[in-house]
Amino acid sequence: MHYEWILTAIGxxxxxxxxxxxxxxxxxxxxxxxxxQILSRFTSSPASxxxxxxxxTALLQSSSATTVAAIGFVAAGLLGFSQAxxxxxxxxxxxxxxxxLVALIGFKLKLGLLSxxxxxxxxxxxxxxxxxxxxxxxxxxxxxxxxxxxATLQEGMSALEGQITPADFxxxxxxxxxxxxxxxxxxxxxxxxxxxxxxxxxxxxLATGAINFEQAAIMVIGMDIGTTxxxxxxxxxxxxxxxxTGLSHLAYNIxxxxxALLILAPYMLVLDRLLAGVFETNPEFALVGFHSLFNGLGVxxxxxxxxxxxxxxxxxxREKEDPLTSPLDRMLLQDxxxxxxxxxxxxxxxxxxMSCCLSxxxxxxxxxxxxxxxxxxxxxxxxxxxxxxIHITDQTGFHWKQLTASLHALDHMERLLRRMQQQERIExxxxxxxxxxxxxxxxxLVSNLCKGKKETFPRDSAExxxxxxxxxxxxxEKIIRMVGDDSVSADEGDVLLRTLRWLDRLTHHLWRVTxxxxxxxxxxx
Numbered sequence: 001m002h003y004e005w006i007l008t009a010i011g012x013x014x015x016x017x018x019x020x021x022x023x024x025x026x027x028x029x030x031x032x033x034x035x036x037q038i039l040s041r042f043t044s045s046p047a048s049x050x051x052x053x054x055x056x057t058a059l060l061q062s063s064s065a066t067t068v069a070a071i072g073f074v075a076a077g078l079l080g081f082s083q084a085x086x087x088x089x090x091x092x093x094x095x096x097x098x099x100x101l102v103a104l105i106g107f108k109l110k111l112g113l114l115s116x117x118x119x120x121x122x123x124x125x126x127x128x129x130x131x132x133x134x135x136x137x138x139x140x141x142x143x144x145x146x147x148x149x150x151a152t153l154q155e156g157m158s159a160l161e162g163q164i165t166p167a168d169f170x171x172x173x174x175x176x177x178x179x180x181x182x183x184x185x186x187x188x189x190x191x192x193x194x195x196x197x198x199x200x201x202x203x204x205x206l207a208t209g210a211i212n213f214e215q216a217a218i219m220v221i222g223m224d225i226g227t228t229x230x231x232x233x234x235x236x237x238x239x240x241x242x243x244x245t246g247l248s249h250l251a252y253n254i255x256x257x258x259x260a261l262l263i264l265a266p267y268m269l270v271l272d273r274l275l276a277g278v279f280e281t282n283p284e285f286a287l288v289g290f291h292s293l294f295n296g297l298g299v300x301x302x303x304x305x306x307x308x309x310x311x312x313x314x315x316x317x318r319e320k321e322d323p324l325t326s327p328l329d330r331m332l333l334q335d336x337x338x339x340x341x342x343x344x345x346x347x348x349x350x351x352x353x354m355s356c357c358l359s360x361x362x363x364x365x366x367x368x369x370x371x372x373x374x375x376x377x378x379x380x381x382x383x384x385x386x387x388x389x390i391h392i393t394d395q396t397g398f399h400w401k402q403l404t405a406s407l408h409a410l411d412h413m414e415r416l417l418r419r420m421q422q423q424e425r426i427e428x429x430x431x432x433x434x435x436x437x438x439x440x441x442x443x444x445l446v447s448n449l450c451k452g453k454k455e456t457f458p459r460d461s462a463e464x465x466x467x468x469x470x471x472x473x474x475x476x477e478k479i480i481r482m483v484g485d486d487s488v489s490a491d492e493g494d495v496l497l498r499t500l501r502w503l504d505r506l507t508h509h510l511w512r513v514t515x516x517x518x519x520x521x522x523x524x525x
Contacts, residue, residue, distance in 0.1 A: 012152030017197050019149055020098075023142025024062040029135035043079055046306035049086025050093070050299050057094025063195075063227070066091040067245070068335045074241050081241075082310035085248055089302060092224070092253070093295045098196040099288035102203055106150035115151065118144025150200060157204045172214040178261070181215055185222025190229060198223035199291065203284045213279045214264065217290050221260045224295070228253045240317065240326050248313045256298035263294060324350055324379040328386045339390045340402045344520050346383050347409055350376065351513055354413070355449035358420050362443045365430045367423045376417055384410055402520045409516035416509040425502035428495055434475060438468050438503060445510065457514040465511040468504050475500055 043049040049070075057066045070087040073079040079087075118140050125137025170180035188198040199220055206216040228250040267290055271278055278286050302309060327342040354376055357368040387406055392399050419425075429439045441464050449457065476497060483493035 006156070009153055009156030012149050012154070012156055013192065013197060013201065014149070015152055016146055016149030016200055017192060017194055019142045019145030019147075020062075020194060020196060021142070022145060023139055024060055024065065026135050026138030026140075026142055027060050028062075028065060030132060030139055043073075043083050043087060046082055046086030046089075047303050049079075049083050050090035050303060053087035053090025054094040054299075055090075057091040058097040063091040063095045065335065066094070067249070068331060069338050071241050071245055071329060071332060071338065073338070073341070080310075081244065081314065082306045084245070085252075085306050085310055086303065088245065088249055089252060089299045089306075092227075092256070093292070093299055095195055095227075096288065096292040096295055099199045099203070099291050102146075102150060102196075102200045103284040103288045106147050106154075106200070106203075115144045115147040119148065120144075150204070153200065153204050154207070157208050157210070169211050169215050172212075172218055178218055181218040182222035182225065182257075185219035185224075186226035186229070187222075188219070189223045189226025195223045195227040198226070199288070203287060206283050206287060213268070213283050213286060216283070216287055217264055218261070220287065220291050221257050221294070224260075224291075225250075225253050225257050241329050244313050244317045247317055248309070251313070252298070252302060252309075255302070256294060259298055259301070260290075260294035263297070264290070267293065322375065322379065324353065324375070325382045328382060330386075330389075333386075333389055333391075336390055336392050336399050336403075339386070340399060340406065340520065343383060343387055343390075343406050344402075344517065346379070347406065347413065347517055347520075350379050350383070351413065351517065352450060352452060354417065354420065355446050359443070359446045359450045361420065361423070361426050362430065362439070362446060365427045368420060373417070373421060380410065380414055380417065405516045405519035409513050409520060412509045412512040412516065416506065416513060419502060419506045419509065422502055424495075425499045428499040429503055432496065432499065434478065434496065435499065435503060438464070438471065438507075441467070442503070442507060449510075449514075458511070458518050461507070461511040461514045465504075465507040468507045472500060472504050 042052045053066055053070070057063050060066060067088055070079070070084040070091075074081055074084045122137045122139070122141030122144060126134050126141060127137075129137055170177040170184075172178055172181060185198065185202070188201060189195050192198055192201075202211075202216045202219050202223070205211050206213065211219075228246070232246040232250050268279070271286060271289075325346055327345045329342065332339040332342050357372050357376075360366070361368055387403070387410065390403060392403055394400060429435050432439070445460055445464055448460070479488075479493050479496045479500070482488045483490055488496070
């Protein structure tokens with residue numbers, strides 16, 4: 001059929017994309033938390049962040065996974081925004097590795113039937129093995145499928161050889177032609193949602209002679225810009241971190257695109273003198289080399305100004321949302337570890353804010369404002385809704401334990417907030433000589449929580465809760481005797497008993513919140 005090549009090419013591209021998805025998922029499962037821990041551990045500066053981001057992206061074969069992790073670290077307070085920018089810059093460089101794999105293995109080695117063997121062995125491991133072997137099988141199947149897709153794409157595109165020439169595409173010698181080629185590259189990335197697939201397509205079309213090297217290079221530049229569009233759209237209406245990340249990614253890639261256009265002619269001149277005939281014999285290597293070159297130069301040029309770049313982005317995208325829940329970026333739900341880190345940071349900040357409110361209540365016996373109570377209620381609801389959307393399939397792993405600990409902490413924070421609204425209990429406790437010792441200890445504990453002195457949170461809160469619980473029965477008997485000998489009225493005794501129970505439950509909730517927040521931490525179990 002006349003259009004059979006189109007269906008073959010589309011099918012090949014689809015197989016390539018499917019292979020990339022499966023390969024990335026397998027590698028992420030195979031790496032587990034260790035790769036992400038490396039990403040956070042070796043990111044002390046924008047420069048180290050760029051190097052680490054490039055390496056992790058090259059291993060995961062997914063810049064989006066690396067970017068989401070970086071946003072999560074910023075949300076969790078583990079990284080500054082400028083450090084996270086380093087990871088994002090490095091992720092751009094790491095994606096160029098896919099182009100080298102396609103050029104070397106897909107075009108030169110041509111695995112052919114061996115790719116199908118990878119798929120078969122990988123599927124067998126995935127079906128019958130367990131644990132890391134199953135993840136390895138998924139990675140092998142994805143790897144094989146990538147090159148099955150490349151072979152199919154080449155088969156479809158081979159029909160263009162001699163039928164379509166560079167003259168059928170916009171020229172690269174005019175501004176209009178350059179803009180059109182950039183637009184074609186951008187459109188390919190938008191349709192495929194993958195710059196790797198775009199580069200693979202450009203390599204295939206270049207190999208058939210349908211386009212020349214300059215046209216392919218400009219299209220690849222457009223593909224790099226196209227990778228940012230999805231992130232920008234996804235960040236609209238998102239959290240502060242998401243909006244800043246989306247804008248910084250777009251701004252950086254546009255700057256890199258200008259750089260690439262400036263160095264294209266010098267690159268061709270130098271390469272042709274060093275390797276005469278390279279554009280005729282090995283155009284695919286020249287193209288992926290150019291892709292790596294302009295991304296690498298972009299990283300080297302931007303890194304010395306990462307701090308200024310970050311401040312510019314922060315000035316352009318200002319704080320609009322409640323800082324309490326700003327870490328809860330919906331984009332982080334793609335990565336449970338990043339999402340859980342954001343939840344923990346939110347809960348920590350929320351507990352500190354609630355403690356400051358409660359500290360004021362205990363010191364002055366005055367009510368916390370209705371606006372602050374409403375703010376806490378809203379933040380707790382938003383946090384619970386976010387936690388509900390975190391999906392973890394393995395109910396025996398560490399992330400599941402983190403998730404359940406966060407849910408327990410939420411439950412006790414909601415109960416704590418209800419206790420904070422019982423103003424009459426606070427007033428009674430502040431005036432009662434009977435409860436003076438425990439009330440004083442409570443004020444000290446809550447004041448320390450407010451000031452962020454968290455080194456001994458679980459221990460101090462546990463000791464106070466235990467002390468109140470142990471003393472409760474004796475104090476209860478004492479209050480009943482006071483009512484019996486008319487030292488206090490029955491109504492006053494009832495209020496004291498209710499206040500004693502309030503003090504017991506309040507200290508209990510404080511202890512459980514601090515305990516579960518510690519359990520939800522990101523350290524290894």
